[in-house]
Amino acid sequence: MQGRHFLHIPGPSPIPDRILRAIAMPIIDHRSAEFGALGKEVLEGSKAVFKTSQPVVIYPSSGTGAWEAAITNTLSPGDTVLMAETGHFATLWKQIATRFGITVEFIPGDWRHGADPVAIEARLAEDKAHAIKAVMVVHNETSTGATSRVAEIRKAIDAAGHPALFMVDTISSLASVDYRHDEWQVDVTVSGSQKGLMLPPGLSFNAISEKALAASKTNKLPRSYWDWQEMVKINASGFFPYTPATNLLYGLKEALAMLQEEGLDNVFTRHQRLAAACRAAVKAWGLEVLCQNPDEYSPVLTAVLMPPSHDADRFRKIALEKYNISLGSGLGKVAGKVFRIGHLGECNELSLLGALSGVELGLSAAGVPHRSGGVAAAMASFEGQDKANETAVAAVA
Ligand SMILES: Cc1ncc(COP(=O)(O)O)c(C=O)c1O
Structure with missing residues (x-):
């Protein structure tokens, strides 16, 4: 046509020419000092988009990988979590948790609204024994076009005085909708490259609180590729525990510059x-x-x-x-x-x-x-x- x-x-989403040009560069040695400098720059630079000063890890995967990483690094088989049926993506994240032996309490939804902070507070207030280990919500439900009110959900968790971890999927909201990982005390923020960051699919993210990192030291679900401990340790010098998606990281550097300029x-x-x-x-x-x-x-x-x-x-x-x-x-x-x-x-x-x-x-x-x-x-x-x-x-x- x-x-x-x-x-x-x-x-x-469409990829700006600037980003396409940044990606179309010769690949470099991912163990070189040049790569270390790039790695440090994008790992540090990504924090501004999540509004966090805590670690952000970047996987060479689609967003689904970062969903799995959030679960396997924090939870144990038999744990219960609270989720809200906002639409198709909340349903898929629930399915992954279920496959890992997690019991998901799914607050029913009509696929025309975001997650209801009142219902979340009511359920957490009932849970006097603190059996619920995490509250997991999708910020922008891409299947319905409803954006959940994450700040209000944070308040609901606090109002119930509940210690559950708070995990939020921002795969289709990051860098498009206001989002504050630190201020809203989110423990794990999950994201991906192919939406607001204007990159091709292929990078995914976990922003991780101290509380979540501590949970990853004692939780019982097995993981290897997704393991935060290894990743965070090696990321400190700008490197990755395996071959990173080098050219997508060139693109990420350009995307972060564009977002900062605007x-x-x-x-x-x-x-x-x-x-x-x-x-x-x-x-x-x-x-x-x-x-x-x-x-x-x-x-x-x-x-x-x-x-x-x-x-x-x-x-x-x-x-x-x-x-x-x-x-x-x-x-x-x-x-x-x-x-x-x-x-x-x-x-x-x-x-x-x-x-x-x-x-x-x-x-x-x-x-x-x-x-x-x-x-x-x-x-x-x-x-x-x-x-x-x-x-x-x-x-x-
Ligand atoms: C809100 C949300 N969560 C999760 C996913 C799954 O991510 P991916 O398809 O990159 O694995 C998507 C994909 O569109 C999404 O929009």
Whole structure:
């Protein structure tokens, strides 16, 4: 097809040219002093994105590996953990824990909301014997477009006076949504490279608190490749216990520089701005956003419900074939019922408007009932947001 492909799935996200160029460099000896300097720089630099001063380890793996690492380094067979059924990814993380012999109490959810801090506090308050060893939540549920309120969940754990470890999956939120590993006293933050960090898939992360590192000295689940102790020890000099993904680390160095140049707060504001315009388009089409709580609307992606008896995958196929745009599929329970528009990472007003044009044209081509004017509504949203910002600045001056 002519022209560029519009990749608007909620990750992997498009890779900026700067990062592609940084990756396309000759490989170096991963035992050399040159590598040690690179390793130190990216291991240290990553901490700013997690907002932590504690160790961050980087695995050459997809995010699933970092999920497994969080579990195997902290828990023991027979332990109980508390999780919230926010959607497909929470369900997959639960499945991994279950395979390792962990009992998961899964607070049921309707896949239209984030994790409920009130329900978490109530369950922890009941657990007087402290049988629950960890609370594990997905920050941005990529299958539904609902972002859990991690700061409030921290408060809920504290209000219950419960000592459970707190583990958070930020695979699709890191570097797109405000996140504070230290301030929110998260014990293990899990993340991945292919979303807000604008890198190819292939790197995953664990940010680790002192409490989690201490748990890893006595927990009973076996691990080797994922072992933190070995990793943290060798990382101190910038090296890895095995062959690292050297060229992806060149890319990470560039991504961290880009995020620092833009400023993390500006990155977060840009994501919110794009998400608000996307929701304005969905509303104008007369379609429904899957997430039902405005406080939990995802800045990263918008999942859109199809009108009854219209198949989301058929619509996505037509949009791809006619307009060269990839939209995210519905996953698990909502397969065929929703499509997802990614607006993360290397995305700006015009790339989003292009994608929304593709959606609007695709809806017509697929005969999906909708009103026109979604793209115009997104443009009006940008203009409205600009006016509101100008008024706010004027009020301060
Ligand atoms: C929230 C979330 N958690 C976990 C994963 C799994 O990560 P990976 O596919 O990189 O193994 C994903 C992937 O999209 C995700 O969005």
